[in-house]
Structure formats: C-alpha cells, structure tokens
Amino acid sequence: MSDLEIQAGLAGAAARRQTGRGLGTRFGTRFGGRVGLTEVLAAGFVLFLLLAAFAPGLVAPGDPLAIDPRAAFQPPSSAHSFGTDESGRDVYTRVSHGTGGSLQIGVAATLIGLGLGAVLGIIAGMLGSIVDFTVNRLLEVMFAFPGLLLALLFIMVFGPGPATATLAVGLATAPGYARIIRAQLVSVRSSAFVEAATVLGRSRTRILVRHILPNTLAPLLVLGTLGIGQAIIWAAALSYLGLGAKPPAAEWGAMLSAGRTYLNTAVWMSFFPGLFVVLTAISATVLGRAIERRLRHA
Amino acid sequence: MTGARADAGAPALLVRGLSVGFGSKPGRDPLVDDVSLEVAPGECLAIVGESGSGKSLTARSLLGLAGTGSWLHADELSVGGTSVLGLSENAWRRRRGRDVGLVLQDALVSLDPLRPIGREIGDTLRLHTNLSAAARARRVLELLAEVGLPDGELRAGQRSGELSGGQRQRALIASAIALRPPLLIADEPTTALDVTVQARILDLFEALLHAGTALVLISHDLAVVSRIADRVAVMSGGRIVETGTTRALLDDPRHDETRRMIAAVPAGQPRGARLSAQDRPNRPAPGVVPGAVPAAVPAVADRVVLEASGLVKSFRMPDRSRLFAVNDVSFTLDRGTTLGIVGESGSGKTTLARLLLALESPDAGEVRVLGETWTGITERARRPMRPALGAVYQDALASFDPRLTVGAVLRDAAGSADRSVELLDRVGLGAAVLGRRPLELSGGQRQRVGIARALAKRPQVLICDEPVSALDMTVQAQVLDLLDELQRDLGLSLVFISHDLGVVQHVSDRIVVIENGSVVETGPTEQVFAAPAHPYTRRLLDAVPRLPAP
Numbered sequence: 001m002s003d004l005e006i007q008a009g010l011a012g013a014a015a016r017r018q019t020g021r022g023l024g025t026r027f028g029t030r031f032g033g034r035v036g037l038t039e040v041l042a043a044g045f046v047l048f049l050l051l052a053a054f055a056p057g058l059v060a061p062g063d064p065l066a067i068d069p070r071a072a073f074q075p076p077s078s079a080h081s082f083g084t085d086e087s088g089r090d091v092y093t094r095v096s097h098g099t100g101g102s103l104q105i106g107v108a109a110t111l112i113g114l115g116l117g118a119v120l121g122i123i124a125g126m127l128g129s130i131v132d133f134t135v136n137r138l139l140e141v142m143f144a145f146p147g148l149l150l151a152l153l154f155i156m157v158f159g160p161g162p163a164t165a166t167l168a169v170g171l172a173t174a175p176g177y178a179r180i181i182r183a184q185l186v187s188v189r190s191s192a193f194v195e196a197a198t199v200l201g202r203s204r205t206r207i208l209v210r211h212i213l214p215n216t217l218a219p220l221l222v223l224g225t226l227g228i229g230q231a232i233i234w235a236a237a238l239s240y241l242g243l244g245a246k247p248p249a250a251e252w253g254a255m256l257s258a259g260r261t262y263l264n265t266a267v268w269m270s271f272f273p274g275l276f277v278v279l280t281a282i283s284a285t286v287l288g289r290a291i292e293r294r295l296r297h298a
Numbered sequence: 299m300t301g302a303r304a305d306a307g308a309p310a311l312l313v314r315g316l317s318v319g320f321g322s323k324p325g326r327d328p329l330v331d332d333v334s335l336e337v338a339p340g341e342c343l344a345i346v347g348e349s350g351s352g353k354s355l356t357a358r359s360l361l362g363l364a365g366t367g368s369w370l371h372a373d374e375l376s377v378g379g380t381s382v383l384g385l386s387e388n389a390w391r392r393r394r395g396r397d398v399g400l401v402l403q404d405a406l407v408s409l410d411p412l413r414p415i416g417r418e419i420g421d422t423l424r425l426h427t428n429l430s431a432a433a434r435a436r437r438v439l440e441l442l443a444e445v446g447l448p449d450g451e452l453r454a455g456q457r458s459g460e461l462s463g464g465q466r467q468r469a470l471i472a473s474a475i476a477l478r479p480p481l482l483i484a485d486e487p488t489t490a491l492d493v494t495v496q497a498r499i500l501d502l503f504e505a506l507l508h509a510g511t512a513l514v515l516i517s518h519d520l521a522v523v524s525r526i527a528d529r530v531a532v533m534s535g536g537r538i539v540e541t542g543t544t545r546a547l548l549d550d551p552r553h554d555e556t557r558r559m560i561a562a563v564p565a566g567q568p569r570g571a572r573l574s575a576q577d578r579p580n581r582p583a584p585g586v587v588p589g590a591v592p593a594a595v596p597a598v599a600d601r602v603v604l605e606a607s608g609l610v611k612s613f614r615m616p617d618r619s620r621l622f623a624v625n626d627v628s629f630t631l632d633r634g635t636t637l638g639i640v641g642e643s644g645s646g647k648t649t650l651a652r653l654l655l656a657l658e659s660p661d662a663g664e665v666r667v668l669g670e671t672w673t674g675i676t677e678r679a680r681r682p683m684r685p686a687l688g689a690v691y692q693d694a695l696a697s698f699d700p701r702l703t704v705g706a707v708l709r710d711a712a713g714s715a716d717r718s719v720e721l722l723d724r725v726g727l728g729a730a731v732l733g734r735r736p737l738e739l740s741g742g743q744r745q746r747v748g749i750a751r752a753l754a755k756r757p758q759v760l761i762c763d764e765p766v767s768a769l770d771m772t773v774q775a776q777v778l779d780l781l782d783e784l785q786r787d788l789g790l791s792l793v794f795i796s797h798d799l800g801v802v803q804h805v806s807d808r809i810v811v812i813e814n815g816s817v818v819e820t821g822p823t824e825q826v827f828a829a830p831a832h833p834y835t836r837r838l839l840d841a842v843p844r845l846p847a848p
Binding site for chain 1: 655657677681682684685687688689691693696697698699700701710711751754755
C-alpha cells in the first residue's frame with residue numbers, strides 16, 4: 001500500500017515536471033498557433049471542473065444536501081437550471097459539489113494504476129528473463145478479465161465504499177499501463193543513445209537513472225490524462241451499482257443511480273450527472289491527445 | 299512510340315519561370331524561384347543541390363505533386379509539347395504514369411508492403427490501358443525482365459519487404475516505365491543503395507535513355523549523375539545557379555556552389571587533401587600535404603593500438619541455421635593511422651563495429667585495445683578502459699538522448715561545462731548550440747556534436763560506423779575534413795567503416811574489404827586501389843561514382 005503511494009507520487013512528480021517544462025517552453029510559443037476549438041472547449045470545461053472541485057461555493061453557492069420537499073421533481077428552469085430531485089435538492093448544485101469527489105476518485109485511481117503499472121513494467125523490463133516471464137503471465141491472467149469485472153472482484157473481497165472503489169479501479173487499469181511501460185522500457189533500453197552511454201563508460205545504474213527511466217516515464221503524462229477520463233467513468237459505474245459512494249452523497253455515479261427510479265418522469269435527475277461524466281471523459285481525452293501531439297512535434 | 303501525343307521535335311519537358319512556395323500569399327517566399335529547364339527526348343538532365351535547395355520540390359511540381367498548401371506560378375510548363383499548367387487533380391492523375399513517370403528514393407515506402415509487386419506494377423496498366431488480365435500479367439513479366447529482375451514469375455508474387463533494396467528500386471522503375479512515359483523523373487533514385495547496385499540502376503537508366511525516354515535525375519551527388527547526365531543544373535536556395543553540359547560544367551565550373559560540389563567528391567582525392575572550402579576562417583588551416591602521414595612513426599612496441607584476431611559472430615536464424623555475420627576477421631590498427639573497412643549492406647560491417655565497441659561479445663576470437671584484453675571480460679572490468687575508445691555513429695540523432703540538450707549531452711560525457719565549450723570549438727561549432735536539442739540541428743551539426751562527444755574522454759581510437767553516409771556531399775566533405783584535422787592534431791587512430799569506397803579511399807591508410815562477413819582483401823590503400831587482387835574488390839571499385847578525368 002505504501003509502496004503504491006510512493007510510486008503514485010513518483011509518477012505524479014514525473015508528470016508535473018513534464019508539464020512544467022512543456023508550459024514554459026512549448027505551449028508558450030505555440031499558443032498563438034494552432035489550437036483547435038475542441039481543445040479550447042475541453043480546456044474551458046476542465047477549468048470549470050477544477051474550480052468546482054476546489055471552490056464549489058463559487059460556482060454553486062447553495063447547499064447540495066439542503067432538502068426542500070415543496071420543490072421536488074421540478075424540471076430545469078431559471079431558478080433550478082438543472083432541475084431538482086425527489087427531495088427538492090438542486091441538481092446543478094449537487095453536480096457541481098460532486099465534481100470534487102468524482103475527480104478525486106478518477107485522479108487517485110489513475111495514479112494508483114499508473115504507479116502499480118510502472119512498478120510492474122519496470123521490474124519486468126529491467127530484470128528480464130524469469131521475472132519478465134512471470135510478470136507477463138500474471139498480466140495476461142489479469143487481461144483475461146474485463147477491467148470492470150476485476151474491479152468488482154476486488155470490491156467483493158474488500159467491501160464497497162469510495163476508498164475501495166478507487167483502489168479497485170486503480171488495480172483494474174494497472175495491467176494496461178504495465179504493458180505499455182514495459183514495452184517502452186525495452187525499446188529505450190536497446191536504443192542507440194543507451195548504447196552510446198555504455199560506450200562512454202557509464203555505469204548501469206547511471207544509465208538507468210539518467211536515460212532509461214526518464215525516457216520510459218515521459219509518456220506517462222499523456223497516458224495519465226487519457227486514463228483519468230476512463231477512471232471517472234469506471235468509478236461512476238461502480239457508484240451506480242451502489243459499490244462506491246452512496247446516496248445522498250453528491251457523487252455523479254450515485255446521483256445517476258438515484259435518478260434511475262425516476263427516469264420516466266424526471267429524466268434531468270440522471271441526465272445532467274451523466275452529461276458531466278461524459279463531458280469530463282471527453283475533455284480529458286481531447287487534452288491528452290493534444291498534449292501527446294505537441295510532445296511528439298516538439 | 300510517343301508520336302500520337304507529342305509534336306515531332308517538341309521538347310519532352312519545357313519549364314520557364316517556375317516558382318513554387320507554400321503559404322497563403324502566392325509569390326511570397328518561394329522555395330523554387332524562377333526555374334527554367336528544357337529536356338529533349340532521349341536526354342538526361344541532372345538537377346543537383348544540397349538538401350533544401352529546392353530540387354525535390356521542383357521535381358514534384360513537374361508532376362503536379364507540390365503538395366497541399368502550395369502555390370505554383372510558371373510562364374510555361376509543358377510536357378511533350380502540351381501545357382500542363384493549371385491542370386485539375388483528375389487531369390493530373392490521368393497523365394501521371396502515362397505522360398510522365400516518377401521514381402522515388404525509398405522504394406520501401408513507395409510500394410505497398412502488403413501487395414505483391416506484380417500487382418503493384420500491373421495497377422498502372424489496369425488504370426490506364428484496356429489490356430486483359432492475362433495480357434497485363436505478360437506485360438509485367440516483360441517489364442521485370444527489362445529492368446533486370448530475373449525470375450519474373452517468382453518476383454511478381456513477392457511483396458516489397460521480401461526484396462533487397464536494389465530489387466525494390468528496379469520494381470519501382472518497372473512500374474514507372476510500364477506505360478512508356480516519354481519523360482521520367484527520378485528523385486535520388488540510388489541514394490539508399492550500395493555502389494554496385496547503384497551502378498546497375500544507372501545502367502538501366504542509360505538503356506532507357508537510348509530508347510528515347512527523357513530523364514530528369516535529381517541528386518545531391520555530382521559524381522553519380524555525371525555518369526549518365528548530358529546536362530547538369532546546379533540548384534541552390536531555390537534557384538538554378540549554373541547550368542551546362544556535364545563536361546563543360548565539370549571542366550569549367552563558374553559558380554561557387556558548383557565548385558564546392560566538385561571538390562566534395564572524395565573518390566580519387568589524395569589522403570589529406572581538403573574536400574571542403576575553408577569553412578572556419580578563424581582557425582589557421584592545417585598544412586595540406588597530400589598523402590602525408592599524420593604522426594611520426596612511434597616505437598614498434600607501442601605501435602598497435604587496436605587488434606582484432608579471428609573474430610567470429612553468428613546469429614541463429616528462424617530456420618535454426620546460423621548466419622555468420624562476422625567470420626574469422628583479423629586486423630591491426632597502427633597508432634595515428636586510419637583503417638578503412640569496406641563492404642556492402644549485409645556484409646557484417648555493423649556487427650564488426652559492435653564487436654569492436656564490445657556491445658556484443660564474439661563467439662570466438664578476441665579484441666585487444668592498447669595491448670589490453672578487451673573482449674571476454676565483464677563490462678565492469680572494461681569500464682575503466684572505455685575512455686580509450688570513442689565512437690561516431692551513422693545516425694547521430696538516435697545516439698543522443700532526445701530529452702537532453704547539446705550542453706547536457708556533452709556535460710554528461712565530458713564532466714564539465716568548460717570542457718563542453720572547448721569540445722564544440724574543437725569541432726567547429728559555437729557555444730550557441732549548447733542550449734539547443736539535437737533535433738533542432740542540421741545533419742552536419744549533429745554529426746559534429748557526435749564527434750565532440752566521442753572526443754570527450756580524450757580517446758586514442760575512434761570507431762566510426764558510416765559517419766557520413768547520412769549526409770549531403772558537401773556536408774560529408776566538411777565532416778571528413780574535420781576528422782582528418784582531428785587526427786593530425788590529436789594523433790587519433792581511426793577505424794572508418796563505410797559502404798562508400800570513394801570515401802574510404804580518401805581517408806584510409808590501410809583497407810580491409812569484407813564480403814559476407816569474411817575478409818576478402820586487405821592491404822595499404824594505394825596498393826588495393828592500384829591492383830585489387832580479389833574480384834569482389836574490383837567490382838566495388840568499378841562501381842564507385844567518380845568525376846570523369848578532365
């Protein structure tokens with residue numbers, strides 16, 4: 001567990017360093033250049049989400065849990081732009097206040113997945129032969145289960161709740177990351193610049209730290225951004241099944257689940273949380289691809 | 299043959315005042331600037347120039363392939379007497395292959411890897427003629443025979459990946475001439491090929507010329523085109539700076555660019571003669587003494603710096619047989635001299651370089667560096683001796699960590715920032731490149747940085763594996779001059795591995811010729827070139843592109 005956190009932290013640090021450099025040099029000079037409309041929209045939406053996550057009171061001043069039975073099941077209107085739910089709670093306020101929780105689960109799960117994947121991938125790629133073989137077979141077994149099934153299995157053993165749901169999603173995404181990182185590491189390890197460093201008389205440790213790890217972990221920023229969208233969907237799916245956050249907590253998956261009963265009469269109760277899940281996933285993917293493209297061109 | 303399409307006596311290609319560029323404002327910043335050309339049937343015009351001189355864009359514009367976002371202006375642009383200015387994409391498509399054929403440098407990417415080459419060639423016939431499938435198949439076989447690919451039935455069924463580089467290029471030429479276009483445009487058609495294969499492709503072009511095809515041949519190598527071109531146009535900065543018959547241009551070059559290109563051809567230039575113009579005016583020119591031995595001959599005991607004896611390296615093939623990439627190779631390298639190792643692709647040169655650099659361990663035999671055991675020991679034991687040996691690679695870009703700047707690369711290798719600047723100065727680069735990434739540098743600059751890094755640990759021996767084969771002729775000349783200068787100044791010993799016999803002849807004191815992993819001939823350079831003993835060496839020698847004697 002603590003290993004996981006350390007690795008997650010490492011991956012995060014690598015990602016941060018990468019962003020820092022990117023923002024300073026490339027994005028600065030290229031911002032006036034070709035930035036597509038979708039990218040601007042996605043960035044705008046993510047900014048809104050971040051604001052909602054860190055200061056929900058700013059975007060939606062009300063109380064997400066305040067009940068007002070007289071105003072139950074109101075369709076979207078000027079007073080309640082997303083409508084109200086069965087207890088008269090404002091759906092817009094709840095969706096906004098739920099952002100923090102949903103993003104937290106998505107980001108944490110991705111970091112866990114990336115961290116675990118990085119550890120497995122690097123161990124397999126570096127130690128080679130028997131370890132590589134064992135890790136690969138293990139990954140293949142995990143790949144045999146659909147990711148969500150793996151997460152369900154984990155929750156069955158450790159019980160439902162937001163923390164286990166996060167861990168479960170992280171674990172379920174780890175094999176994919178491990179595969180990618182191992183492949184990246186193997187190709188970097190046999191690259192011409194690593195051989196050039198050997199010819200210069202560099203020690204194995206120094207080559208590993210200076211060349212192999214940074215070049216292996218560089219794509220993690222892109223992988224992570226792309227992964228957050230998926231993780232949020234999975235986390236929402238688990239909450240929808242009642243295995244993550246529980247109503248009346250303002251969490252998107254849980255809200256979707258609660259609105260399911262009233263789908264015929266009050267579709268807005270599930271539509272808007274669902275819309276946010278979808279928009280978040282799309283925005284994360286659009287931004288991830290944009291970063292990937294810029295890194296490749298640079 | 300072309301009678302129905304062209305007026306008798308009309309030039310195969312006539313271009314007047316062609317300008318091409320990219321961007322929204324036609325006429326602004328042209329990359330091809332006011333180019334005029336004329337090619338008669340059966341004539342070969344060569345367009346030579348460095349990368350970025352606009353020669354490829356000129357060639358592509360002649361086929362309406364300048365690219366998206368480009369603008370084109372010309373007073374006249376006609377093929378076979380018919381104007382092709384302002385043709386629609388559909389009209390161009392009907393003309394390409396029929397009126398004008400194109401041969402590109404890299405046949406591997408020009409041919410669909412998933413389709414047999416017979417189908418690829420047959421496609422041209424299917425799209426432009428009414429021949430039946432059986433007639434097309436017969437015609438494909440004829441074409442394959444014509445371009446010198448025997449066993450046509452076998453070849454037609456193979457995919458491009460199953461063919462060698464030369465065979466692929468022939469297949470591509472076959473598809474370009476399938477409809478007998480009166481005009482053929484070839485963009486660096488032999489640049490990726492071995493010299494012997496290159497010679498045969500040029501022979502093939504010559505046969506096509508005799509049959510009346512007009513040829514526009516694009517190349518950066520003046521020696522290659524001088525073999526078959528009737529006239530040469532030299533391009534620089536988008537303009538044609540000089541044009542004339544091949545003979546006149548070589549005998550009496552008027553423009554500096556032409557002189558530079560002629561001087562850059564290494565074959566036949568004596569060892570030590572400079573190939574590039576003095577490109578670093580702030581540094582005193584080293585004494586130019588043709589054929590000079592760089593260093594005084596040291597005592598015999600200290601003479602041999604690198605010794606390979608009985609090296610063998612084999613790889614297991616998928617069918618469990620063993621391929622001997624290096625088979626019983628022995629040689630010695632004397633202090634301060636250059637040993638040239640020549641062979642064609644697949645001859646085991648690169649494996650040999652890797653054995654010398656101890657990146658692979660030999661199955662048998664050993665390497666000694668400065669008299670010390672170098673192979674058969676652990677990397678840890680070898681590490682203290684690593685500084686004695688430096689390496690210069692063909693693909694300089696791939697040999698640098700893509701995340702590091704030039705400064706970081708050199709600091710890693712040399713240990714201090716001061717030394718990095720000193721090294722850059724040594725290879726003729728300023729401190730300004732320190733903050734750049736290798737990707738942002740030109741090919742020649744990258745190779746200079748590669749050489750600077752190789753010098754960082756003050757090595758006594760440099761292993762150079764195809765150090766100039768990815769470079770333009772004039773840049774190649776500069777890098778060869780730099781290596782020569784460094785050898786004199788620092789007393790370096792060089793192992794120079796190359797497929798280019800002309801280059802090796804110019805730089806080497808001794809030569810080792812390898813074929814299929816085995817040494818077929820070895821000796822002092824002059825002796826090997828004057829009287830090659832092995833037929834393979836003779837074949838290589840005959841194929842070397844060189845300027846005709848005045």
